[in-house]
Amino acid sequence: MALQAASGPAPAQRPGTQRSITLRIARSNPAHDRSTVGFDDFEVPYEKWTTVLDAILEVKKRLDHSVAVRYSCRQATCGSCGMMINGRPGLACFTKIDELNSSVVTVEPLQNFPVIRDLAVGFDSLFENHREVKPYLDRDDTELDNIADGELKEYPQSPEELEQYIQFANCIKCGLCNAACPTMATDSSFLGPQALAQAYRYVGDSRDRGKDSRLKVIDDSHGIWRCHFAGSCSQVCPKGVDPAMGIQMLRGYMLGFGGGSSGNNQK
Amino acid sequence: MASAILRESTIMKIHYGTALAAVALVAVHVLMRLTSGGFAESLEYETVLANYRFLPYALMLEIILVLLSIHGFNGLRVILLELRQGPRYEKAVSYGCVAAMFALIAYGSRTIIMTNMGMV
Numbered sequence: 001m002a003l004q005a006a007s008g009p010a011p012a013q014r015p016g017t018q019r020s021i022t023l024r025i026a027r028s029n030p031a032h033d034r035s036t037v038g039f040d041d042f043e044v045p046y047e048k049w050t051t052v053l054d055a056i057l058e059v060k061k062r063l064d065h066s067v068a069v070r071y072s073c074r075q076a077t078c079g080s081c082g083m084m085i086n087g088r089p090g091l092a093c094f095t096k097i098d099e100l101n102s103s104v105v106t107v108e109p110l111q112n113f114p115v116i117r118d119l120a121v122g123f124d125s126l127f128e129n130h131r132e133v134k135p136y137l138d139r140d141d142t143e144l145d146n147i148a149d150g151e152l153k154e155y156p157q158s159p160e161e162l163e164q165y166i167q168f169a170n171c172i173k174c175g176l177c178n179a180a181c182p183t184m185a186t187d188s189s190f191l192g193p194q195a196l197a198q199a200y201r202y203v204g205d206s207r208d209r210g211k212d213s214r215l216k217v218i219d220d221s222h223g224i225w226r227c228h229f230a231g232s233c234s235q236v237c238p239k240g241v242d243p244a245m246g247i248q249m250l251r252g253y254m255l256g257f258g259g260g261s262s263g264n265n266q267k
Numbered sequence: 268m269a270s271a272i273l274r275e276s277t278i279m280k281i282h283y284g285t286a287l288a289a290v291a292l293v294a295v296h297v298l299m300r301l302t303s304g305g306f307a308e309s310l311e312y313e314t315v316l317a318n319y320r321f322l323p324y325a326l327m328l329e330i331i332l333v334l335l336s337i338h339g340f341n342g343l344r345v346i347l348l349e350l351r352q353g354p355r356y357e358k359a360v361s362y363g364c365v366a367a368m369f370a371l372i373a374y375g376s377r378t379i380i381m382t383n384m385g386m387v
């Protein structure tokens with residue numbers, strides 16, 4: 001159902017009338033035709049609480065069921081519904097149409113990721129890079145090894161030590177930071193802000209002992225040094241993580257300015 | 268090549284170090300131009316030759332040449348590595364930049380040494 005798109009600010013709601021926007025959805029299917037990328041426009045009614053994902057699902061339900069979109073939790077927890085919304089990476093389930101202040105909402109697949117179809121992109125590289133930085137506590141012993149007198153000993157951590165990394169533990173791997181990163185746009189081998197921030201999350205954890213092996217992975221010609229500190233990754237993170245800061249802290253540590261956890265986490 | 272021999276963090280430490288040292292020495296160089304009889308005069312042929320023949324100054328120019336060559340060609344390497352990827356391309360860029368750096372240092376050093384020894 002293609003409609004003529006109209007631009008401009010969203011009209012104010014009058015009592016008794018339902019507002020609507022033009023939802024422009026990018027359509028492509030690289031598996032069949034690599035060259036054709038088009039847009040389909042749909043007129044979608046919305047309320048104050050309608051999210052972009054709600055609007056897309058409304059289109060799928062009533063107008064065109066063939067629109068491809070990935071989603072799951074609808075509450076900004078799973079990180080599945082990342083897409084470009086009016087040119088900016090965002091979670092469709094976390095972005096209210098009302099807050100966009102536009103009568104036309106354009107949704108496109110996330111930049112810097114291969115398109116599977118329409119709004120669905122492949123996350124293989126994101127997960128591969130994430131895996132590469134060893135996103136787990138790396139140590140030879142376990143909490144179970146510390147059982148003495150039948151009592152489980154935990155790895156103690158002070159609030160200050162927790163503060164070193166806790167915001168980075170909020171990452172939901174939605175890929176928005178990688179989509180916003182200007183280095184990722186040109187350097188396909190770059191680890192990306194998501195993986196680098198996660199490297200800092202574990203380097204900054206006093207319980208971790210795998211700092212050296214983790215730093216070896218990121219100290220590469222396409223690793224941490226390729227960050228230009230544009231800071232766009234931190235601007236778009238829906239969970240308030242600041243990957244740019246994590247990367248700079250990690251860099252500072254590698255240059256010998258401290259940072260990382262205060263504990264002895266060499267391995 | 269460079270990244271195969273040195274870790275990237277070591278290369279970047281050299282990169283930042285050469286930048287800081289070059290800023291300091293170029294500042295000395297510019298100040299000496301401004302304070303020794305005027306800027307326009309300092310660019311006259313005989314004045315330039317006299318500078319090269321003054322050994323401490325020639326040494327400083329040589330150090331600036333080395334610092335800027337290392338910093339500049341590593342910067343170029345980084346830019347080129349971001350533009351394209353691939354093992355062969357990356358190797359060619361790294362080798363090429365190191366070769367160009369040595370070539371520039373050799374050519375610049377030749378000029379400084381020949382002038383200092385009165386061969387020009």
